Amino acid sequence: MARGRGSRAEQDSAVPAEAAAETVADPAGETAAPRGRFAARLDGVEKTYGKGAGAVHALRGITLAIPRGSFLAIMGPSGSGKSTFLHCAAGLDQPTAGSVLLGDTDLATLDEAQLTMLRRERIGFVFQAYNLLNALDVRDNITLPLRLAEQSPDGPWLDEIVRQVGLADRLGHRPSELSGGQQQRVAIARALATRPEVVFADEPTGALDTRTGRQVLELLRHVVDAMGQTVVMVTHDPVAASYAHSVIFLADGQVAGEMRDGTPERIAERMTHLGEW
Numbered sequence: 001m002a003r004g005r006g007s008r009a010e011q012d013s014a015v016p017a018e019a020a021a022e023t024v025a026d027p028a029g030e031t032a033a034p035r036g037r038f039a040a041r042l043d044g045v046e047k048t049y050g051k052g053a054g055a056v057h058a059l060r061g062i063t064l065a066i067p068r069g070s071f072l073a074i075m076g077p078s079g080s081g082k083s084t085f086l087h088c089a090a091g092l093d094q095p096t097a098g099s100v101l102l103g104d105t106d107l108a109t110l111d112e113a114q115l116t117m118l119r120r121e122r123i124g125f126v127f128q129a130y131n132l133l134n135a136l137d138v139r140d141n142i143t144l145p146l147r148l149a150e151q152s153p154d155g156p157w158l159d160e161i162v163r164q165v166g167l168a169d170r171l172g173h174r175p176s177e178l179s180g181g182q183q184q185r186v187a188i189a190r191a192l193a194t195r196p197e198v199v200f201a202d203e204p205t206g207a208l209d210t211r212t213g214r215q216v217l218e219l220l221r222h223v224v225d226a227m228g229q230t231v232v233m234v235t236h237d238p239v240a241a242s243y244a245h246s247v248i249f250l251a252d253g254q255v256a257g258e259m260r261d262g263t264p265e266r267i268a269e270r271m272t273h274l275g276e277w
């Protein structure tokens with residue numbers, strides 16, 4: 001399979017050295033690095049649901065820097081905090097402690113209206129269930145985020161996206177007239193429309209058959225390698241995770257390790273050591 005694995009040998013690592021044996025770079029030591037090297041940073045992020053005896057510590061101090069132009073997979077057993085991580089990192093939920101930065105913006109400094117703007121303009125989302133609007137054709141689904149953000153469409157960029165996702169001859173179709181894989185490609189194009197700083201994908205291949213899922217993963221990898229986008233994907237599938245440059249393993253709300261350029265076999269092997277999944 002042509003995944004271009006290893007093409008990012010100099011890829012930055014996302015986890016501080018003390019958190020993972022395989023880590024080769026320490027974001028905390030990057031003071032001399034050019035500004036803006038990281039698309040997003042989480043520092044000591046904790047999330048506790050509820051209070052007192054019934055409190056659930058979903059995240060217990062996550063420190064992670066996501067290099068621009070990287071494809072990161074988040075894996076972990078059920079209940080390890082993957083969804084909570086994604087929601088906190090994407091500004092959909094507020095951490096109990098710690099900070100989340102998108103570029104130079106500390107999300108804690110934003111009010112709800114500003115957070116909504118940030119999610120519309122600077123973040124792209126891809127969900128398992130596509131979440132397309134069937135009342136709109138493919139073209140209008142893709143450009144919806146631009147209308148919501150009151151941005152004028154960037155014609156050449158949209159043409160490029162449509163070309164990359166292979167939907168040029170489907171722009172006038174309704175989502176219900178497309179296959180699942182095509183619908184997810186529309187969702188990916190939609191996520192890219194505003195040229196977001198990070199695309200967050202939650203089990204993007206969960207509803208697809210194996211072959212179609214692979215095509216969607218290749219597309220995600222492609223938008224990173226060819227278009228310089230940054231993608232963070234939650235998945236429970238080691239094959240899906242192997243398309244990423246780097247896999248972050250979560251266990252019990254903490255980063256339990258990082259693996260770069262992992263094969264499905266090595267990723268699966270690591271998962272078995274994290275407990276049931």
Ligand SMILES: Nc1ncnc2c1ncn2[C@@H]1O[C@H](COP(=O)(O)OP(=O)(O)O)[C@@H](O)[C@H]1O
Nearest residue numbers: 049056058076077078079080081082083084085
């Ligand atoms: N809204 C919530 N209220 C209370 N507990 C929650 C809530 N959301 C998640 N949790 C708990 O937080 C922990 C992490 O959940 P989650 O982030 O969904 O894990 P994952 O996505 O890895 O399965 C689990 O113990 C879960 O039950």
Ligand SMILES: [Mg+2]
Nearest residue numbers: 079082083084
């Ligand atoms: Mg989840």
